[in-house]
Amino acid sequence: xxxxxxxxxxxxxxxxxxxxxxxxxxxxxxxxxxxxxxxxxxxxxxxxxxxxxxxxxxxxxxxxxxxxxxxxxxxxxxxxxxxxxxxxxxxxxxxxxxxxxxxxxxxxxxxxxxxxxxxxxxxxxxxxxxxxxxxxxxxxxxxxxxxxxxxxxxxxxxxxxxxxxxxxxxxxxxxxxxxxxxxxxxxxxxxxxxxxxxxxxxxxxxxxxxxxxxxxxxxxxxxxxxxxxxxxxxxxxxxxxxxxxxxxxxxxxxxxxxxxxxxxxxxxxxxxxxxxxxxxxxxxxxxxxxxxxxxxxxxxxxxxxxxxxxxxxxxxxxxxxxxxxxxxxxxxxxxxxxxxxxxxxxxxxxxxxxxxxxxxxxxxxxxxxxxxxx
Numbered sequence: 001x002x003x004x005x006x007x008x009x010x011x012x013x014x015x016x017x018x019x020x021x022x023x024x025x026x027x028x029x030x031x032x033x034x035x036x037x038x039x040x041x042x043x044x045x046x047x048x049x050x051x052x053x054x055x056x057x058x059x060x061x062x063x064x065x066x067x068x069x070x071x072x073x074x075x076x077x078x079x080x081x082x083x084x085x086x087x088x089x090x091x092x093x094x095x096x097x098x099x100x101x102x103x104x105x106x107x108x109x110x111x112x113x114x115x116x117x118x119x120x121x122x123x124x125x126x127x128x129x130x131x132x133x134x135x136x137x138x139x140x141x142x143x144x145x146x147x148x149x150x151x152x153x154x155x156x157x158x159x160x161x162x163x164x165x166x167x168x169x170x171x172x173x174x175x176x177x178x179x180x181x182x183x184x185x186x187x188x189x190x191x192x193x194x195x196x197x198x199x200x201x202x203x204x205x206x207x208x209x210x211x212x213x214x215x216x217x218x219x220x221x222x223x224x225x226x227x228x229x230x231x232x233x234x235x236x237x238x239x240x241x242x243x244x245x246x247x248x249x250x251x252x253x254x255x256x257x258x259x260x261x262x263x264x265x266x267x268x269x270x271x272x273x274x275x276x277x278x279x280x281x282x283x284x285x286x287x288x289x290x291x292x293x294x295x296x297x298x299x300x301x302x303x304x305x306x307x308x309x310x311x312x313x314x315x316x317x318x319x320x321x322x323x324x325x326x327x328x329x330x331x332x333x334x335x336x337x338x339x340x341x342x343x344x345x346x347x348x349x350x351x352x353x354x355x356x357x358x359x360x361x362x363x364x365x366x367x368x369x370x371x372x373x374x
Contacts, residue, residue, distance in 0.1 A: 027221040039340040040067040040223045041110060042216035043141065044207055045200050048081065050154035054195035055147055056140060057081035065217050066110060068340035073113055083108055083137045090158045092134065097364050099135040100156050102148040103167025106291050107139030111343040121353025122360070131364045139167065144175025145271040146182050147196065153278055163285050163360055166275065170293035170303040173264040176271060178237040189270040198233065269311045276315030285317040287359060289352055292322035294342045298333040300326070320355050
């Protein structure tokens with residue numbers, strides 16, 4: 001190698017060493033200063049075609065980890081894109097009953113073990129009683145009622161569920177408006193667009209490249225940067241949705257966000273009514289799980305605002321209210337993770353799963369006894 005080549009190689013190695021030291025110092029600094037606030041929640045999403053609609057889903061047949069100061073949680077995704085260890089066909093066996101759980105990251109089970117989500121608690125309760133029940137965890141982080149409705153009508157019905165469990169969380173109202181999939185015209189629900197896949201194409205190279213895939217599950221510095229970008233994009237979509245609220249919902253409103261909130265509630269009411277109608281027309285029982293919204297270290301409020309509570313009751317066969325599920329706990333801090341994004345703990349999932357079991361399992365007939373069995 002020539003002297004010029006050696007000098008260039010030395011400079012390159014110096015740059016690489018500097019970057020390694022710089023990034024290593026940055027990682028150490030972030031871990032020391034922001035460790036309790038940073039979450040390592042990689043978003044392994046891909047495009048999915050459901051009828052004429054294009055939405056997100058979890059990448060099928062993948063395994064990854066979420067981490068925060070509160071713990072580490074393994075995610076196993078089946079061939080259908082559900083958080084499950086089993087694959088499912090559209091057809092179900094004779095006598096089998098099915099429950100389709102729809103929701104966002106709380107239903108999917110962020111910051112919760114694979115076998116501890118309320119979907120799994122329900123299925124385990126059925127198995128303990130030898131009842132033929134299959135429970136699908138179709139929760140997707142970031143989904144609102146609009147995307148859940150589309151998934152139900154275009155894909156979920158193909159699995160012939162007997163029950164649909166809708167996990168409703170407070171940010172669903174904002175998600176329903178900012179996704180732009182549905183709108184209101186003269187008070188009626190209308191389809192505005194056929195696709196909503198935020199971040200999927202941008203994140204795809206990071207998910208496919210082994211180094212960034214590893215960093216997304218282990219590096220606090222990487223997650224700090226990516227999480228801030230994600231929050232910025234979400235806030236921008238929310239701002240755009242607020243500015244685009246139909247005029248009929250802004251009349252007499254001096255505050256843009258108050259007008260946007262009114263529109264969100266009207267839109268969400270229409271989506272809940274449509275979901276109830278879809279379930280009834282297919283002989284499916286709809287159960288709404290109202291997931292609590294954390295307001296303090298040991299306090300919460302219902303996610304469904306007063307304007308939507310009667311709509312939820314009228315649209316669903318049953319509503320599980322957070323005040324009934326968790327209101328009698330001596331310390332409400334056990335409902336939410338202490339750090340990160342305050343998702344539901346295993347204790348909270350267990351209480352929801354037990355409440356669902358109390359509603360659903362008495363309605364399921366055990367399989368017929370085999371001849372000669374006792």
